[in-house]
Every structure is written in C-alpha cells, then in structure tokens.
Amino acid sequence: MKFKRTERIGAIVKILSDNPNKIFTLSHFTNQFNAAKSTISEDLLVVKNVFEKLELGKVITISGAAGGVKYIPKTSKAENEEFLLDLCEKISDPSRILSGGFLYLIDLIYNPTIVSKIGKIMASNIDYAEADYVVTMETKGIPMALMTAKAMNLPLVIIRKDIKVSEGPTLSMTYVSGNTSKVESMSLPRKALKPDSKVIIIDDFMRGGGTIKGMIDLMNEFGAEVVGTGVFISTTKPEEKMVKNYISLIELDVQGDKISVKPNLKTFKDEYKNEEHEVDYDLEDVLDDEDEE
Amino acid sequence: MKFKRTERIGAIVKILSDNPNKIFTLSHFTNQFNAAKSTISEDLLVVKNVFEKLELGKVITISGAAGGVKYIPKTSKAENEEFLLDLCEKISDPSRILSGGFLYLIDLIYNPTIVSKIGKIMASNIDYAEADYVVTMETKGIPMALMTAKAMNLPLVIIRKDIKVSEGPTLSMTYVSGNTSKVESMSLPRKALKPDSKVIIIDDFMRGGGTIKGMIDLMNEFGAEVVGTGVFISTTKPEEKMVKNYISLIELDVQGDKISVKPNLKTFKDEYKNEEHEVDYDLEDVLDDEDEE
Structure with a gap:
C-alpha cells in the first residue's frame, strides 16, 4: 500500500502518540509505509514540529544500534x-x-x-x-x-x-x-x-x-x-x-x-525533567548509523 | 500561530486519538489552527483516510447542532x-x-x-x-x-x-x-x-x-x-x-x-459493533449545518 505524505505524517503521529517512550526504528516506518529513509526522515521533522508547536511533548531521535525515534509526553x-x-x-x-x-x-x-x-x-x-x-x-x-x-x-x-x-x-x-x-x-x-x-x-x-x-x-x-x-x-x-x-x-x-x-x-518549578537524559541527535546522523550496520 | 497542512493533520490525529469518542466541532479546529472551514474539512478527509488505511478505527462525522467529528477506536x-x-x-x-x-x-x-x-x-x-x-x-x-x-x-x-x-x-x-x-x-x-x-x-x-x-x-x-x-x-x-x-x-x-x-x-465473528449507530454524513453537509446556526 502506498501512502501520501500527509497520510504518513498522520499515521506516524498516531503510532508515536499511542506508544509513549517506545523507540521505533526508522526501518519500522520505511517498511510500514514502503518509503525511502530520506522521505521518512523528512516526515519525522514535521512530526517533531507538530508536537513542539502544540506543546504536546517531545519527539526525540536516539542514535546508535538501538536508535530510532520516540515520543516523550510532556505537559506545559x-x-x-x-x-x-x-x-x-x-x-x-x-x-x-x-x-x-x-x-x-x-x-x-x-x-x-x-x-x-x-x-x-x-x-x-x-x-x-x-x-x-x-x-x-x-x-x-x-x-x-x-x-x-x-x-x-x-x-x-x-x-x-x-x-x-x-x-x-x-x-x-x-x-x-x-x-x-x-x-x-x-x-x-x-x-x-x-x-x-x-x-x-x-x-x-x-x-x-x-x-x-x-x-x-x-x-x-x-x-x-x-x-x-x-x-x-x-x-x-x-x-x-x-x-x-x-x-x-x-x-x-x-x-x-x-x-x-x-x-x-x-x-x-522545574521546566522539564526527562529531557537532559536524551541526546537529540540530528536525524541524518541516525540514518548514517543505520546504513553502516 | 500558523500551521502547515501536514502539521494540522498531525495535530488533528493527535487530538482525536487522545480523545476517543469525544466529539470535536469543526469550529474547534478552525479556531485552534486559524484556518478556514473548507481547509479543515479537507484535512479531516485525509485524517479519516489515515485511520481507515491503517485499520486503527474510524473517524466519523456527526451532523446537527451537536455535530462535529469523533474518533471511534477499532481493532481489526x-x-x-x-x-x-x-x-x-x-x-x-x-x-x-x-x-x-x-x-x-x-x-x-x-x-x-x-x-x-x-x-x-x-x-x-x-x-x-x-x-x-x-x-x-x-x-x-x-x-x-x-x-x-x-x-x-x-x-x-x-x-x-x-x-x-x-x-x-x-x-x-x-x-x-x-x-x-x-x-x-x-x-x-x-x-x-x-x-x-x-x-x-x-x-x-x-x-x-x-x-x-x-x-x-x-x-x-x-x-x-x-x-x-x-x-x-x-x-x-x-x-x-x-x-x-x-x-x-x-x-x-x-x-x-x-x-x-x-x-x-x-x-x-461480527465485524464491528459500534458503527451502525452512527450516520456518516458528508462533511460539506456538516459545514452547511454549522453555518446556518
């Protein structure tokens, strides 16, 4: 099945939102949506924006072998x-x-x-x-x-x-x-x-x-x-x-x-507790890491 | 704040998904995203597609004074x-x-x-x-x-x-x-x-x-x-x-x-129980109804 850009983004938001703090690899999404890594990478940047603009939490990129993206719920x-x-x-x-x-x-x-x-x-x-x-x-x-x-x-x-x-x-x-x-x-x-x-x-x-x-x-x-x-x-x-x-x-x-x-x-009083433990790598780096494996 | 199409769609998916079976009026979204009703109406058609394609449930349009859209969770x-x-x-x-x-x-x-x-x-x-x-x-x-x-x-x-x-x-x-x-x-x-x-x-x-x-x-x-x-x-x-x-x-x-x-x-054995109670009106009809009030 083929997905349009807007559909992929909606779907990724749904998947991340339903599974807070669960890491999804980029491959997970490339398989599910039959799309290239660069395409998913762009989608994820939009998804990050959605969560930040609406102050609904953070979407964080984790580098390395166990890397991927995950959604951290946050309330303002x-x-x-x-x-x-x-x-x-x-x-x-x-x-x-x-x-x-x-x-x-x-x-x-x-x-x-x-x-x-x-x-x-x-x-x-x-x-x-x-x-x-x-x-x-x-x-x-x-x-x-x-x-x-x-x-x-x-x-x-x-x-x-x-x-x-x-x-x-x-x-x-x-x-x-x-x-x-x-x-x-x-x-x-x-x-x-x-x-x-x-x-x-x-x-x-x-x-x-x-x-x-x-x-x-x-x-x-x-x-x-x-x-x-x-x-x-x-x-x-x-x-x-x-x-x-x-x-x-x-x-x-x-x-x-x-x-x-x-x-x-x-x-x-503290702005937010669970962010400092995450290093927010550049999405492109994560892609490179995955490609090397 | 202005939202891009893709951002609005991501946001609507998040809001509906977090609030199953809750009715949101179209005005809710037009206000939140500072967008025209026709724009939100198109966004909602994409959102419906996302849920249906991924078999994550139904997004249903309800007509009338208490009308709007709501998300009904469904598992295949x-x-x-x-x-x-x-x-x-x-x-x-x-x-x-x-x-x-x-x-x-x-x-x-x-x-x-x-x-x-x-x-x-x-x-x-x-x-x-x-x-x-x-x-x-x-x-x-x-x-x-x-x-x-x-x-x-x-x-x-x-x-x-x-x-x-x-x-x-x-x-x-x-x-x-x-x-x-x-x-x-x-x-x-x-x-x-x-x-x-x-x-x-x-x-x-x-x-x-x-x-x-x-x-x-x-x-x-x-x-x-x-x-x-x-x-x-x-x-x-x-x-x-x-x-x-x-x-x-x-x-x-x-x-x-x-x-x-x-x-x-x-x-x-039965396909799905909670659908027959909903009448899935055309989005444009809902828009018309809202305009008349």
Whole structure:
C-alpha cells in the first residue's frame, strides 16, 4: 500500500502518540509505509514540529544500534495550571464533604480523561529515566498509577492490602496508616519485582505519609530503590511528612469543616525533567548509523 | 500561530486519538489552527483516510447542532488474533501455574500496553452506544476496565470488596464467589451511579460467573441495567455460566494440571459493533449545518 505524505505524517503521529517512550526504528516506518529513509526522515521533522508547536511533548531521535525515534509526553506549565485549577474548583464543591471530614473524589480519580492527564503530568515532573516500575497500592490510586505507567512506558505493580492465595509466594508487611492510626497490612507477590529494581511510587492521597513510608519499606524488603514519588493530593498538615522526596499536584488545607485546595505550583518549578537524559541527535546522523550496520 | 497542512493533520490525529469518542466541532479546529472551514474539512478527509488505511478505527462525522467529528477506536480481526495468540503463548508458560491451579497473570493484566489493547478490543466488540458507565470490581480487572472506559469515553465505577468509610453512604451485598465458594461482600457508594443508568461490566476472569452475577444484582439494586459484559479470560468449564450474555477474549481449559488457552474467536465473528449507530454524513453537509446556526 502506498501512502501520501500527509497520510504518513498522520499515521506516524498516531503510532508515536499511542506508544509513549517506545523507540521505533526508522526501518519500522520505511517498511510500514514502503518509503525511502530520506522521505521518512523528512516526515519525522514535521512530526517533531507538530508536537513542539502544540506543546504536546517531545519527539526525540536516539542514535546508535538501538536508535530510532520516540515520543516523550510532556505537559506545559500553563496547561497543568489550567487543568489543576479546574479540578480544584470541582473538588471544592461543598457537597463533596462527607461525614468524618472525608472528601468524595472517586468520580474524579476514576475518570479516564482526568487520570490520563494526571499520568502525563506525573511523567512530566518525575525523573523516570532509571526507573523499572511504577508501584501503587490498591485501590483508589490504581487508575492514575496505570496512566502514569502508560506515559512512562513502564510496567505497573499493585500492592494488595490482603494476602491473595492466587498470586504465589507473597511478602507481607504491616504499617500504621496515618488516616486511621490502625495497623494495616500490605503484600506483594515475590515475583512482582526483579532484583535491584528502581521504582516510582504513585498514590492518590498523602496526609502524614505513613502509607507511602510503608510502601518504601516494602520496596526495600524487595531490594528495590524508590527513585521518585508522586501523589495527587497532599495535605498542608502535618507539615512534617514521613516521606521526604515527593511531588504532589494539589495541596489540601482543612480548617475545621472548611476545606481549601489549590494547585501545588512549586511542583512545576522545574521546566522539564526527562529531557537532559536524551541526546537529540540530528536525524541524518541516525540514518548514517543505520546504513553502516 | 500558523500551521502547515501536514502539521494540522498531525495535530488533528493527535487530538482525536487522545480523545476517543469525544466529539470535536469543526469550529474547534478552525479556531485552534486559524484556518478556514473548507481547509479543515479537507484535512479531516485525509485524517479519516489515515485511520481507515491503517485499520486503527474510524473517524466519523456527526451532523446537527451537536455535530462535529469523533474518533471511534477499532481493532481489526487479524490484529486481535495476532495480539491474543501472542498473549496465549505467554499465558501458557508452565512457570505461571501456581499451587492450587491458579495462574500468575498480574504482570500481563497490569501492563499498560497490554491492557490498553484489551480496552480497545472490548470497545470494538461490545455495543456501548447506550452505556453510561463501565463497571468493574477491584482489583485485578481495574487496569483493563479503565482502558475500556477510556476507549469508550465513559466514566469508570469500581465496586469495592469491603465497606469504605470514606465514600459516604454505601450499598452493600453478599455473593458467592465460584472461585472459593465463600460468601463475600461487595459495596458501592450511593452516589456512584445516576438513577436509570446503563452499564458495561468488565472483569479479568470468569469461571462460573458468580462474581459477575453478583455485580449484575448490585447494579439492579441501583436501578441500573447491564447492557454488555466483557471478560478477559473465561474457563471452558463449567459450560453453564451464571451469566448469559458476555464476550470473553481468551478461553482457558484446565485438564488436571495441564492448561490450554486460546483466543475466543467466536467473540470476533461480527465485524464491528459500534458503527451502525452512527450516520456518516458528508462533511460539506456538516459545514452547511454549522453555518446556518
């Protein structure tokens, strides 16, 4: 099948966009579209432009034997702020306050469009260059953790609250949840992580940090290192969290029965985290490299 | 900012692809790209071609006041078969069989790339034209249910196994899990579903169908109607399930300690479910309609 220029470009955008952080070789596209390398190379320059002009992320060229192009999702600061302000307005609706001071949020944090955006924001503000997995604990954080894992192109690992018989030998631990001050348990199958892994923790909510501290301890039991932590909402109090290095997208302040939420703009102070690890070679160089093999 | 033809087409593909089943008006694109309607109209014809040529789904034009274009994800039969055969090979790995005859599958069913594809296959083979929600029960089905909800552009509802204090008034029910023959409970906040909703149920595994039967009963308690059910894996035995109308993507047969899995090809007998509900108007007609308002 023959493709027109415009069709190839549309198709390449679709393929890259559906597969963030996955490297596609130039040969992949020359085969798929039955086109010369120089043609695909020109197409890719246009595709790069599209992503940059619309601030939808970066298309990066990687040189060498494992080289090719990949799409790195990125959200702009202005876009983050607009999205989070809108979410904060929704969260502030008084009808969301439940008895006990809890907030009804599941319609938001299970919404595919919202969590998809949260995933992209997490991937734009956490350095995952070295990471092997995204880890979360059931249940409410799963949708946003999955979308973060999708944006980072990493497998997702879900810590369970009870020991499941159907997942083989399991490592379990107890921790104190700041929420209830109760001793709770978490468990993960032995096979879930490879030795010496590096992981990113994603969760929906952090008050004192007890749950995430427990997750970090569990990771250490697996010989894994936590290299980044992102939570959707953190509370202003207690100021001292049990976890030191984390980002949160929204800050929640509770004063008696009055709540206020605002985007945690200090999270977005750095322009962009995952770019410095990539060297953006000239497309022609990549072509030359491939030709030499 | 001015965009070239190729850039506009790349951008439109990205926007539609990121937002399946969401209607975008032509004015949306004319504003974003500072271009005439006739120009955008031509761009959209190219975009339609891209999706059709690559069998990535359909771009459909909807006439009238709420009209515009939307992208309906669709997977081809050949693509489904290749993907599911590959998955079946992975599932058949003898090291996955755990004591008790369980299968270790969480590395597959939590994988963002795999569940994203499963979601698109579910959306291609379940009629969701009337549906208001995708519903699943925690935990293992959540990733694929979220991706199905994303493909269908519907909110996701997650049934919990225990009563959570933090989600307000909750309706709970007991059911008998075929898996363990134990009485278990499921619960859902009162606010989770609007009255008279129609829902699609997505779950990872079905043996006798007891759990899904329980979910259907719970939906009825909410005054909601189940209009479609999709499971990832169903077992060949028992042949009589407690649920009548469902699709499953993979069939699992267990004979003693020997397991065999194969794609459930009868699921894909119909070409495509969600097309007949759309009338594909001519783009020029849509333009005329918009002009008249």
